[in-house]
Amino acid sequence: MVCYLLVNCIICHMGIIEGVDKEQTCPNGHQVHHDCLKDWLIHSQNCPLCNETYSSSILVQFKNYIQQKEDEKLFALQNAMRLEELEKLKKLAEKMAFLKFEESINVLIKEKEYEYALSRLDFHDNENQSPERSLKILFLKGKINYMRGRFDLAINQLFKLVKEKYDYPEGFLYLGKAYEALGLKDKAKWAYERVK
Ligand SMILES: [Zn+2]
Ligand SMILES: [Zn+2]
Structure with a gap:
């Protein structure tokens, strides 16, 4: 056996x-x-x-394999860090670009180039925009429409804005102004009360 x-x-x-x-x-x-x-x-x-x-006689047999695994791990880590860094830089660049864009719109508003400002805003308003920037664009459109006397349009846009984001004092301010311009005193009062 x-x-x-x-x-x-x-x-x-x-x-x-x-x-x-x-x-x-x-x-x-x-x-x-x-x-x-x-x-x-x-x-x-x-x-x-x-x-x-x-024992070292065992460990030495695996030296190359372990080194290779460690290299792979390091490489993966470096890659992940690089990607994260790139993502950060990209976000920063987008933010800077938008600030510059906003500045240029404010210049156009100051120069009363309302139509041109609106067309530039339309051009920038796309689905890739962050929610925050989309709201900013909506605000600028509402403000410009108020300034060029299109109060109905302004109310439409600014109301949509404050419905999305209640904490938007500037939005309520221009909404109030637009209501006031149309003689809608109660509604203007309601909007102004939310400016603070
Ligand atoms: Zn053992
Ligand atoms: Zn086993």
């Missing part, structure tokens, strides 16, 4: 078949599959069971 002593790998708990599976052993005789140890060593150089450090 042949009796096999079945040894289980302490990492994957599957049997180690002598002569078939490549195995490694810690100083206290705990056996593991060679391939199981390969990935374990990325996290620790000690036996998962007794915590004894594997």
Whole structure:
């Protein structure tokens, strides 16, 4: 009768078949599959069971593999950081561009170039705009329409604006002005009360 002593790998708990599976052993005789140890060593150089450090003759066999894994990890990390950095820069650039754009619209308003300002706002108003910028564009349109005497349009836009974002004092201010210009005193009062 042949009796096999079945040894289980302490990492994957599957049997180690002598002569078939490549195995490694810690100083206290705990056996593991060679391939199981390969990935374990990325996290620790000690036996998962007794915590004894594997011999250098074992560790040296996995040196290249571990180095490669560490390089991959570092590369992935650097890549993620680079992407994050780029994303930040992109957001900053967009923000700066919008501030500049807003400035140019305010110049046009000052020069009473209302039509041109509106066409530029229309051009900038697209789905890619952040919600905050979309509201700003809506506000500027409402303000310009008020200034060029299109009170109905102004009310329409500014009402939509404050419905989206209640905390928008400037929006309520121009909404009030537009109501007032149409002689809608109660509504103007209601809007002005929300300016503070
Ligand atoms: Zn195993
Ligand atoms: Zn051990």
